[in-house]
Amino acid sequence: MAYPLGLHLLIRPLLTGPGTHPLTAAATLALALATLLRNNRLGTALAAMVLALMLLRLFLAEPSGPWLAALTPFPQALAKLNALGHSVALGELTALSLAASAAALLCYQAFRLTLSQLLAAFSLAVPQVAIVGYALGLNRFHGETSLTTVSMVIPLAMAILLCSAHRGGLRALLSPRVGGRVARLQLLLGFSIPFLTGFLLVNTVQHSPDLSLGILIVTVSQATVVLITVSAILYDQVDLGRRRYQRQLELLATKDALTLTYNRYALERRADQELARFHRHGPPLSALLVDIDHFKVINDTYGHGVGDLVLQRLAALMRSHCRCQDMVARWGGEEFVLLLPDTALEAAAQAAEKLRRLIAETDFSEQGVGLPVHISIGCAQLMANESFSDQLRRADAALYSAKRQGRNQVVCAEPSRPSLRQA
Structure with missing residues (x-):
């Protein structure tokens, strides 16, 4: 509703930055509806339509070509917004993320759950690139992906990913057992430490370029030590619990329950x-x-x-x-x-x-x-x-x-x- 109402701040949060294309919003809405109707033929049709549109953008059409212009809703509102500054286009990163989300949903409907999880995870990696670009001030990273697009694509990909949470690697990752907790901790450290390292490098290289390589080496090595140490502690707790449980099983298998003598x-x-x-x-x-x-x-x-x-x-x-x-x-x-x-x-x-x-x-x-x-x-x-x-x-x-x-x-x-x- 931002285009017909003229809410430019929602379309383009940064005045000089990229904005969310109407086709992006429409495709995201269609995939959200397809996720809700994932066990229905209408959901399959919506996901297939979005996949075809995004593939058309990636391989056959230019960002401002006639094919996309003919399919774009609210063309007059889009023209007024483009006249105010930086043009709004359906970027390649956004199209790639939406195409992966649509393909993941189709794979889920075809009971290819592992492939569905991989595609949904890939669709999450694309907005991650944009987040890194915005956080570190790297304009070439986020490209034509606006913050509004990121805030829409990430929940969509997460919803598709969680549709198959009961199977495969996602089930192991979300497990309440220690193995799942270790995996979640490693995932958190795997995302946060490189991000913080990049933040330090970007800020250091502007003042002392010679220090950037040293900071990278020290940070990565210390992060590896922390990750290995925490994993070792958690796995030791798992092994201790396993041995305790094994002793209880051996006791049940070898002792008489009434007299507590051997059986x-x-x-x-x-x-x-x-x-x-x-x-x-x-x-x-x-x-x-x-x-x-x-x-x-x-x-x-x-x-x-x-x-x-x-x-x-x-x-x-x-x-x-x-x-x-x-x-x-x-x-x-x-x-x-x-x-x-x-x-x-x-x-x-x-x-x-x-x-x-x-x-x-x-x-x-x-x-x-x-x-x-x-x-x-x-x-x-x-x-x-x-x-x-x-x-x-x-x-x-x-x-x-x-x-x-x-x-x-x-x-x-x-x-x-x-x-x-x-x-």
Whole structure:
């Protein structure tokens, strides 16, 4: 509306500078409408029309040629404005930016999102050239691009760019994660530091030309150091968070949630390591299979909630009773396995007896159990040419013997491999 109303300040903000051509305003308005209607055929038609017009300006028509003059709205208002001073024309930079924006919108409608982002980013680079020219007083940079045109083209290109914010590089750039924050910081520094460097050079070269090269070298080197340092700090924070999250995952994968002892998977992994060490160096390896006597009675009498508390207290007692190299794992239900590296059968039986007495002397009334809690333990030492499963079978047979002999006792497995007890 600036042309019909005669608002020359909006058309040409600087009295001696370039102005916004009516075709520029019309094309920008058409692309804005096409962006709103980007999923409609009308939006496609508007974008294609603007692209054809801008290509005509770039390759076939002169800025003041008859083709453009015939298509230009408000020709009389434009003629009056040109008579006041610097002529207003559709510059090449403006046409290039609008053509890139129209092509980006067409690529978006054709589901070529990566190409759409690249074209929209390029359309932003063109007004950036004009901004640098105005800021640094370089008239040849901004050419025929007015400040009003810049203020229209940049939001338009940003709107087209954000249409595909959910895909590709733009999604990574806008990500709330640390990688996105690092990228945004690098982008900010990548724009601001060269701009400030250019500002210093332009002002320095007028007074001391010899200092301009030195300022350029120092500024660029220090900016590189700052950028690398900040990126290293942020990436270190990312790596620290990743390691912390990895440890949490490992904990969830290897620990029993109820008793906080190791689970069966972690026990089998540790057993494989100890078995390999046994075959290389031959240190003794013993295992204790622990079962709570009459645990079903506890669950039936006091409820499963109390039974869970008993399991937790028992697991805590076993962990406190073991050495740092020993491993306590929940085998299933009310059964636990204690893996004792560097421990012969006799020493394992003594440790098992101490554990049995400890449990028998513990008061479980705080857990809501009015009855004494007892355990039965089967002990087995790993034999030559024997797997960990074979060792546990012998420990299970010894545990079954302890149950048959009255429970609340420790029984050591025979060296020979017994048959499996019936379920």
